[in-house]
Amino acid sequence: MQRSTNKTNAPSIESSRIAQSIGSALDRFIKNNQNQFQYASGELSQLLRDIALASKVVNREVNKAGLIDIMGPMGTQNLGGDHQQKLDVLANIRFTRALAKGGEVCALISEESDSFVDLNNEGKYVIAIDPLDGSSNIDVNVSIGTIFSIYRRKTQPGTPIQSIDILQKGSEQVAAGYVLYGSSTMLVYTTGHGVNGFTYEPSLGEYFLSHPDLKMPEGGKIYSINEGLSNAFSKPVLDYIQYCKSQNYTARYIGSLVADFHRNMLKGGIYIYPATSKDGSGKLRLMYECNALAFISEQADGMATDGKQRILDVEIKDLHQRTAFYVGSKKMVEKAMSY
Ligand code: P6P
Numbered sequence: 001m002q003r004s005t006n007k008t009n010a011p012s013i014e015s016s017r018i019a020q021s022i023g024s025a026l027d028r029f030i031k032n033n034q035n036q037f038q039y040a041s042g043e044l045s046q047l048l049r050d051i052a053l054a055s056k057v058v059n060r061e062v063n064k065a066g067l068i069d070i071m072g073p074m075g076t077q078n079l080g081g082d083h084q085q086k087l088d089v090l091a092n093i094r095f096t097r098a099l100a101k102g103g104e105v106c107a108l109i110s111e112e113s114d115s116f117v118d119l120n121n122e123g124k125y126v127i128a129i130d131p132l133d134g135s136s137n138i139d140v141n142v143s144i145g146t147i148f149s150i151y152r153r154k155t156q157p158g159t160p161i162q163s164i165d166i167l168q169k170g171s172e173q174v175a176a177g178y179v180l181y182g183s184s185t186m187l188v189y190t191t192g193h194g195v196n197g198f199t200y201e202p203s204l205g206e207y208f209l210s211h212p213d214l215k216m217p218e219g220g221k222i223y224s225i226n227e228g229l230s231n232a233f234s235k236p237v238l239d240y241i242q243y244c245k246s247q248n249y250t251a252r253y254i255g256s257l258v259a260d261f262h263r264n265m266l267k268g269g270i271y272i273y274p275a276t277s278k279d280g281s282g283k284l285r286l287m288y289e290c291n292a293l294a295f296i297s298e299q300a301d302g303m304a305t306d307g308k309q310r311i312l313d314v315e316i317k318d319l320h321q322r323t324a325f326y327v328g329s330k331k332m333v334e335k336a337m338s339y
Contacts, residue, residue, distance in 0.1 A: 023198075023208050023209025023210060023212060024208070024209050025206050025207065025208055025209075026048075026049075026052055026187065026198050026206065026207035026208070026209070027049065027206075029196065029198070029209055030045045030048055030049065031045065033191075033193070036191065036193045037174075037175075037191050037192075043104045043123075043124060043125070044104075044125070044150070044174070044175060044191065046102055046103075046104050047099075047102060047104040047105060047125055047127075047150065047175075048175070048177075048189065049102075050098045050099055050101070050102030050104065050105075051095070051098070051099075051148060051177070051179075051187075052187060052207055053098050054094045054095045054097075054098035054099070055146060055179040055185070055187060055200075056200070056205060057094045057098075058087075058090070058091045058094050058095070058131070058132070058146065058179070058181070059179075059181055059185045059200060059202075061087065061090055061091075061094075062087060062132075062138070062144065062181045063181075072085065072086060072139060073085055073086070074086050074088070074089055076089075078111060078112050078113075078114075079114045079320055080111070080285070080320055082111075084112065084135075085132070085135040085136070085138055085139075087132055087135060087138050087144075088112060088131065088132050088135045089112065091131035091132040091146065092110055092112040092113070092131040092132075094131070095108075095110075095129055095131045095146070096108060096110070096117060096119075099119065099127060100119045100121070103121050103122070103123055104123045104124070104125050105119055105121075105123045105125045105126065105127050106118070106119055106120075106121055106122070106123035106124070106125065106126065106153055106157065106161060106165075107119060107126045107127075107153070107161045107165060107166060108126075108127050108128075108129065109126070109127070109128040109129070109166060109287055109288060109319050110128075110129050110130070110131060110288065111129075111130045111131070111133075111285060111288055111289075111320075112131060115319065116161070116166050116319065118161055122157040122158050123153075123157065124152055124153055124157055125150055125151065125152060125153065125174075126150075126151045126152070126153050126161075126165055126166060126168070127148055127149065127150055127151075128148065128149040128151070128287040128288040128291070128292075129146065129147065129148040129149075129288050130145075130146065130147045130148075130285070130288040130289050131146055132144055132145075132146060133145050133146070133147055133256070133257055133258055133289060134254075134255065134256030134257060134258065134259070136255075137254075137255060137256050142254060142255070142256055142259070143180060143181060143182035143183075143254065143256050143258070143259040144181050144256055144258070144259075145178050145179060145180050145181065145256065145257065145258025145259065145262075146178060146179040146181075146258075147177075147178045147257070147258060147288060147289050147292045147293065148176065148177055148178070148288070148292055149170070149173050149175075149176045149287065149288065149291050149292040149295070150173060150174055150175040150176065151165075151168045151172055151173060151174060152172075152174055153165040154168070166319065167316040167317070167319070168316065169291075169312065169313065169314060169315055169316050170286075170290075170291035170294055170295060170311055170312035170313070170314065171312040171313060173291060173292070173295045173312075174191065174192065175189060175190065175191045175192070176189065176190055176291070176292035176293075176295040176296055177189025177190065177292065177296070178258045178261070178262070178292065178293070178296070179258075180258050180259060180262050182259060182262075184199050184200065185199070185200040185202075186198060186199050186200065186210070186211075186262070187200070187207050188211070188214065188262070188296065189296075190295060190296050190299040190300075192299065193299075194213050194214075194299055194300075195213070195214040195215075195265075195296055195299045195300045196209060196211065196212055196213065196214065197209075197210055197211030197212075197214055198210060198211075199211075211266075214265060214266075214300050215300050215301050216264070216265050216268065216297060216300045216301055216302035216328065216329050216330070217267070217268030217329055218268075218301070218329055218330050218331050219268055219329055219331045219332065220249075220264065220267065220268025220269040220270065220328065220329040220331075220332055221247070221248075221249045221250055221268065221269070222249060222250050222251075222252050222263070222264055222267060222268065222269030222270070223241070223244040223249050223250075223251060223252075223269065223270050223272070223332070224251075224252055224253045224254075224260040224264060224269060224270065224271040224272065224328075225237075225241065225251075225253060225271070225272040225273070225274075226253055226255070226273075227241065227251070227253075229276055229278070231277075232276035232277040232278045233274060233276060234274065234275070234276075236339035237272070237274045237339070239339045240272075240335070240336045240339045243335070243339075252269070257271070257273075257284065257289060257293070258293075261293050261297075261327065261328075264327075264328045264329070265296075265297070265300055265302065265328075268328075268329045268332075269328050269329060269332065270326065270327070270328035270329060270332035270333055270336060271325070271326075271327050271328055272325070272326050272336065273324065273325045274307060274324045274325075274326070275307065275324040279322065281321070281322040281323060281324065282306070282322050282323050282324035282325060283322060284322060284323060284325045285320060285321070285322055285323075286311070286314060286316065286321050286322065286323040287316065287319055287320070287321070289325075290304070290311050290323055290325050290327075291311060291312065293327055294310075294311035294312050294327060295312065297327050297328065298312065301330065302327065302328055302329055302330055302333070303326075303327070303328070303329075303330045303333040303334065304325070304326065304327040304333070305326050305327075305333060305337060306323045306324045306325065306326070307324045307326055307337065311323065311325070311327070
């Protein structure tokens, strides 16, 4: 068989295209962009690396959950009364340990811990994290996610942590992101200069830039809401759902916030978890679920409200406070707000 020879020795089209398609590795990207970060950039870079490392460990455990005894409930409940899954607790341990070792975070707010965790170090940052959101989907092999918000502590490092370090509203975030353990594992984050998505290559143990400068389409035709709760919805919410149906929008609801959010960010759409007659303040948590996704959505030219005001402006009264959540394409959230 005649072998095709590449006379000019220039890289063939295929190899140059493949080379182009793989973006820079996360470490390289963080280093190249750390000067954008007006605070002590080296420390934020280290913090993002610590999160990426923990996510690789959690990813490995999530991917083999069916094979080792880490499926199913722990038989315990967290403060919010959610039945903790074994992977919830494992993920909380992994992230807490990685962040404690990294030394950049002095305090951690987690869905899995009743009060904040003092990591007893001189770190300048505070993190609010849902180590594994959507954990009820783990046993049925549906995508799940990690959600995190990063704040700077307000008081001097080395002094006792105070509530002003902990109860910071969403607009105070200096960085935020999520990990989506889906058909591929992705890390998506912002430091206030746009949103970038990285896809994990397990054979190399590296995240590579795959979705640079993510922007939410201004409009969309996907609405995500649990219509099974319709009897508990207010009339404006029901009216907006009817509007979506009148426009022949597609209903897509995975029941895993990060997966629903990520799809809507890429394709355009709106995710709604409203206040209901069952949950007067909604179900989702402000500090470690909604604030991070609200920051990301605004950085991607989207919008996030609680039905009345910008999520990032909501005052924090309690670590585990809940909020109604309308997030996604700007025009869709504006329309929903008009009801
Ligand atoms: P419901 C998962 O428990 C979660 O926190 C989000 O990931 C998800 O969007 C929502 O709750 C699903 O709640 O009441 O529709 O089952």
